[in-house]
Amino acid sequence: EAQVTQNPRYLITVTGKKLTVTCSQNMNHEYMSWYRQDPGLGLRQIYYSMNVEVTDKGDVPEGYKVSRKEKRNFPLILESPSPNQTSLYFCASSSGGKTQYFGPGTRLLVL
Amino acid sequence: GENVEQHPSTLSVQEGDSAVIKCTYSDSASNYFPWYKQELGKGPQLIIDIRSNVGEKKDQRIAVTLNKTAKHFSLHITETQPEDSAVYFCAASRGLGAGSYQLTFGKGTKLSVIP
Numbered sequence: 001e002a003q004v005t006q007n008p009r010y011l012i013t014v015t016g017k018k019l020t021v022t023c024s025q026n027m028n029h030e031y032m033s034w035y036r037q038d039p040g041l042g043l044r045q046i047y048y049s050m051n052v053e054v055t056d057k058g059d060v061p062e063g064y065k066v067s068r069k070e071k072r073n074f075p076l077i078l079e080s081p082s083p084n085q086t087s088l089y090f091c092a093s094s095s096g097g098k099t100q101y102f103g104p105g106t107r108l109l110v111l
Numbered sequence: 112g113e114n115v116e117q118h119p120s121t122l123s124v125q126e127g128d129s130a131v132i133k134c135t136y137s138d139s140a141s142n143y144f145p146w147y148k149q150e151l152g153k154g155p156q157l158i159i160d161i162r163s164n165v166g167e168k169k170d171q172r173i174a175v176t177l178n179k180t181a182k183h184f185s186l187h188i189t190e191t192q193p194e195d196s197a198v199y200f201c202a203a204s205r206g207l208g209a210g211s212y213q214l215t216f217g218k219g220t221k222l223s224v225i226p
Binding site: 042056058 | 214219
């Protein structure tokens with residue numbers, strides 16, 4: 001089944017404790033992206049990657065890092081999480097200008 | 112950068128009535144306009160999209176119209192059903208090359224269909 005998977009689905013952590021949210025897709029897509037969703041703000045892009053070793057900032061990259069060492073994986077790294085990064089995070093992938101497929105989301109709470 | 116405004120933020124309709132959600136965008140270079148439906152606890156899912164060389168597109172009860180001159184596009188859902196209740200997002204994008212797009216989303220419309 002074609003899908004985008006994210007792990008973990010739920011995470012509670014404390015300020016300053018590094019964490020990684022994994023994203024993997026099995027559709028051989030070149031393009032992958034991370035979004036955060038906050039009430040009243042919709043979906044805002046954090047980072048995107050057009051292919052392996054090619055990443056670029058989206059609209060709200062501060063406090064986040066990404067890497068794209070393999071085509072299927074695009075982890076999101078929070079080196080020193082802060083409470084304002086409490087949010088719902090979505091990974092997405094696409095290929096050839098076609099629809100973006102979204103993962104199920106990761107709900108993060110930073111205390 | 113691109114800015115997408117979406118209205119209304121909430122919409123309630125009676126089952127069987129039509130629902131219309133409107134979006135405007137700011138970047139005249141945008142050429143791809145998808146609409147996503149997000150059900151509770153799930154990720155957004157594409158329901159219909161339109162490209163700038165087309166003025167209207169229809170898929171069963173769902174249609175999208177695009178006015179490039181005015182820089183606005185709309186989602187129309189006819190004969191609404193309770194399962195249409197969800198949050199709907201519009202987005203606008205221009206190509207990044209290599210067939211990829213960078214989407215800018217509206218803030219969403221929560222649609223409630225009352226049985």
